Amino acid sequence: MFVSQNxxxxxxxxxxxYAGPTEHRFSPYAFNGGTVLAxxxxxxxxxxxxxxLSEGYSIHSRDSPKCYKLTDTTVLGCSGFHGDCLTLTxxxxxxxxxxxxxxNKTMTSGAIAAMLSTILYSxxxxxxxxxxxxxxLDEQGKGAVYSFDPVGSYQRDTYKAGGSxxxxxxxxxxxxxGFKNMEGVEHVPLTKDKAVQLVKDVFVSAxxxxxxxxxxxxxxxxxxxxxEEQNIPLRKD
Amino acid sequence: MALASVLSGxxxxxxxxFRQPFGHNCGxxxxxxxxxxxxxxxxxxxVKNPMLAGDDDGVERKIEFLHGTxxxxxxFEHGVIxxxxxxxxxxxxxxxxxxxxxxxxxxxxxxxxAGGAADCSFWERLLARQCRIYELRNKERISxxxxxxxxxxxxxxxxxxxxxMGTMVCGWDKRGPASCTGCCLKMGSLSTCQLIDEVExxxxxxxxxxxxxxxxxxxxxxxxxxxxxxxxxxxVGSGSMYAYGVMxxxxxQDLTVDExxxxxxxxxxxxxxxxxxxxxxxxxxxxxxxxxxxxxxxDVLMLHQKYRDQA
Numbered sequence: 001m002f003v004s005q006n007x008x009x010x011x012x013x014x015x016x017x018y019a020g021p022t023e024h025r026f027s028p029y030a031f032n033g034g035t036v037l038a039x040x041x042x043x044x045x046x047x048x049x050x051x052x053l054s055e056g057y058s059i060h061s062r063d064s065p066k067c068y069k070l071t072d073t074t075v076l077g078c079s080g081f082h083g084d085c086l087t088l089t090x091x092x093x094x095x096x097x098x099x100x101x102x103x104n105k106t107m108t109s110g111a112i113a114a115m116l117s118t119i120l121y122s123x124x125x126x127x128x129x130x131x132x133x134x135x136x137l138d139e140q141g142k143g144a145v146y147s148f149d150p151v152g153s154y155q156r157d158t159y160k161a162g163g164s165x166x167x168x169x170x171x172x173x174x175x176x177x178g179f180k181n182m183e184g185v186e187h188v189p190l191t192k193d194k195a196v197q198l199v200k201d202v203f204v205s206a207x208x209x210x211x212x213x214x215x216x217x218x219x220x221x222x223x224x225x226x227x228e229e230q231n232i233p234l235r236k237d
Numbered sequence: 238m239a240l241a242s243v244l245s246g247x248x249x250x251x252x253x254x255f256r257q258p259f260g261h262n263c264g265x266x267x268x269x270x271x272x273x274x275x276x277x278x279x280x281x282x283x284v285k286n287p288m289l290a291g292d293d294d295g296v297e298r299k300i301e302f303l304h305g306t307x308x309x310x311x312x313f314e315h316g317v318i319x320x321x322x323x324x325x326x327x328x329x330x331x332x333x334x335x336x337x338x339x340x341x342x343x344x345x346x347x348x349x350x351a352g353g354a355a356d357c358s359f360w361e362r363l364l365a366r367q368c369r370i371y372e373l374r375n376k377e378r379i380s381x382x383x384x385x386x387x388x389x390x391x392x393x394x395x396x397x398x399x400x401x402m403g404t405m406v407c408g409w410d411k412r413g414p415a416s417c418t419g420c421c422l423k424m425g426s427l428s429t430c431q432l433i434d435e436v437e438x439x440x441x442x443x444x445x446x447x448x449x450x451x452x453x454x455x456x457x458x459x460x461x462x463x464x465x466x467x468x469x470x471x472x473v474g475s476g477s478m479y480a481y482g483v484m485x486x487x488x489x490q491d492l493t494v495d496e497x498x499x500x501x502x503x504x505x506x507x508x509x510x511x512x513x514x515x516x517x518x519x520x521x522x523x524x525x526x527x528x529x530x531x532x533x534x535x536d537v538l539m540l541h542q543k544y545r546d547q548a
Contacts, residue, residue, distance in 0.1 A: 153355035155337065
């Protein structure tokens with residue numbers, strides 16, 4: 001049976017029934033899709049995102065990555081409403097520069113996370129519709145991942161998936177990186193190569209089942225040597 | 238308002254029109270944009286109210302619904318026990334099982350979180366800042382009553398705008414209840430005496446004179462509706478009813494520290510067992526004269542095994 005479906009806010013589907021005259025209200029938000037993922041290792045962090053930019057049934061662009069390099073040791077991944085992503089990254093860049101000029105040092109990952117939390121909360125009553133994940137190295141050189149909600153609640157994690165396919169990816173990461181619900185398994189620490197391979201596999205799975213995820217995968221690997229980028233093609237359908 | 242004054246210094250250039258929301262008129266009515274609480278799902282410790290039909294992110298919650306979490310605190314002879322779960326949900330998706338719902342405001346004050354995750358952590362962080370400023374200005378620690386009042390007054394300014402926060406402020410300070418000459422024992426109960434002292438004695442015909450002030454533990458419940466109540470026992474959240482049941486049946490004034498910890502732990506465990514919106518780990522703290530101590534963090538799965546083997 002074919003059911004025609006409309007899109008409401010945040011990409012949730014609404015059933016179409018003929019219900020008489022409806023009121024169309026201007027919504028300041030749009031849902032542009034995309035998935036972001038970050039993993040922290042012993043001395044590295046990986047931030048990965050797909051590069052598809054969609055709206056409703058259309059794809060606006062196949063080359064719009066959602067990873068933004070903030071400093072030499074920190075990368076931000078943001079998905080949700082692209083307009084707010086752009087503005088938010090501009091604001092963060094400006095604040096980073098201000099900090100650098102006032103304090104003569106680069107902001108650390110933890111400091112950026114705390115700052116982002118207050119930036120997001122300052123718009124508590126008209127939020128930035130963005131799901132953020134920060135990946136980077138902390139002051140000790142260990143990998144750090146900070147995940148946020150749209151209004152600024154955050155915490156430090158080892159791994160996190162955000163965006164449209166997050167509910168599909170997170171359980172897989174829980175099992176493979178967190179060893180959750182596995183009995184009698186040795187907890188081997190994650191190496192960089194294994195982590196990169198896992199991220200690729202996980203996105204390939206996401207592209208299979210989420211319409212908003214696909215086209216290409218951009219991986220940013222943060223180590224003390226710097227930030228290495230890789231591009232891997234994904235399904236374009 | 239508090240929010241604007243904290244953030245405007247840094248965000249002055251960027252939040253032009255949107256400082257209006259923090260003023261008298263709620264929401265940027267001028268620009269015609271909506272004043273919704275959150276787009277899609279923001280992480281919260283709260284449960285969406287199914288009774289508000291067709292209202293995804295309603296700012297106005299006419300019927301107060303419980304926050305999706307379980308936090309509890311109770312006073313006993315040796316201080317206060319604080320126990321919380323660690324689950325955060327965004328709608329029906331579990332966003333995290335490892336959230337820290339106890340905020341360490343300073344070495345002798347704790348705050349718990351229930352409701353909107355961002356609301357709780359932001360305002361309690363702001364409270365920590367205010368407590369520190371108080372210490373610097375007055376060269377003495379802030380009392381728990383004052384700290385909880387600061388928090389209550391900060392959020393009261395935003396009443397009706399959709400903040401969601403149910404917190405308990407627990408601590409130890411030197412403004413304990415006075416010990417009296419014992420004439421209250423003639424009245425029949427010590428609790429009557431304490432009650433009189435809490436309303437500062439004056440009103441109810443001073444029949445006793447305070448001898449000396451003792452240190453004491455204090456527990457206040459503060460929420461975004463503007464409630465602020467002092468008490469001996471609170472449980473907040475969707476799992477609170479289950480926690481109350483366990484706590485009330487096991488609570489005695491003469492519990493040892495270990496027994497009290499186990500009671501708190503068991504109460505949260507039982508709540509996570511029956512409440513879908515609570516789970517993760519049980520974090521336990523003990524507040525005493527030397528400040529607070531983190532007692533334990535245990536996964537609910539492990540506790541399940543332990544209690545099953547015990548039974």
